[in-house]
Amino acid sequence: MKPKIAKKGPYVVDLEEGKNYHWCACGESKNQPFCDGSHKGGVFTPLAFKPDKGGTHYLCGCKHSENKPFCDGSHNKI
Numbered sequence: 051m052k053p054k055i056a057k058k059g060p061y062v063v064d065l066e067e068g069k070n071y072h073w074c075a076c077g078e079s080k081n082q083p084f085c086d087g088s089h090k091g092g093v094f095t096p097l098a099f100k101p102d103k104g105g106t107h108y109l110c111g112c113k114h115s116e117n118k119p120f121c122d123g124s125h126n127k128i
């Protein structure tokens with residue numbers, strides 16, 4: 051099963067260093083790029099992560115990055 055493509059491009063977000071975040075892996079969250087529990091009952095689970103540094107980050111919107119939760123340009127191949 052493939053995730054829903056939430057956006058064909060990255061989400062530009064400001065993140066705090068060391069804070070826990072949960073990136074939406076299913077593409078169904080109404081709070082993209084973060085999990086809101088929409089995956090319940092499905093095959094996807096959110097990816098928990100803590101940024102090494104604070105500031106602006108580019109999180110994957112297409113859900114196909116090889117460097118999840120960060121964008122690697124995979125949306126250009128979809």
